Amino acid sequence: MSKKFFIGMLGIVLASCTTTKQAVQQTSVTNNSKVWSSLWQQRSAEYKALCFQAYNLAKLRLDEALAKKNNKPLAIVTDIDETVLDNSPYDASRAIKNLEYDPATWKQWTAKAACDTVAGAPAFFKYAASKGVAIFYITNRDEDERAGTVKNLQKFNMPFADNEHVVLKAGTSSKEPRRLDVLKGYDIVLLCGDNLPDFDALYDNHPTEQKRNDVTAKLSGKFGNKYIILPNPSYGDWEGALFNFNYGLKAAQKDSIIKAKLITDK
16 A cells, blocks of 8 residues: 555545534534434334333233223223334434424335334234234324325234224324224323323323323323333433423523523532
């Protein structure tokens, strides 16, 4: 290798490192956090262990319900995103480029039907279906995402992955009306989700951080019993509550709020 060639290659490497370093420095606190959240979701055995734990507990609770006398057919209501399907590749691709969530690119992602499943989800829902329990996927994906959503669920042979049981957002983001519709014909024995409004109407209408914590304390006995929650450190109403659900904030404004609210060693 000639000295001239080596010096040239070294310059390219250093320039690349500088560019990468600048890109990292330009990434907001919010998006840096989302990169690490996605990395944890994709790579850590701890994340998978928590998901297996949630669905193992769900199976125990389902077996308890099946052992009782029931007046109506049994159903499970579940969210889809970060509960059945893993969207971390989309989250990571936005965050690492220092880009915010965008409805148009999100719909491009869901149309691909490229999500993998959350650990433990396929086995649990297939077990429930084998026991005659109906599954209703109540999601806040929009109606124009139906084809990709159903295709993605069917790719993994998820039970009840059809238009009747995949219940998308219709007019309101609250899932309570859709849960009540299920209750007309079924007893809901379990609700599975990653975001607290997946479980109870008390979390609707954008409550404050304090209100969310108060409601959670009030409902504490339901978690692990009727409510099965999956880990999602990347997004959700917990994040919206940090910013008072002001989705128009700039990255610098979000970063200031995060730094002000974070508890650190003084």
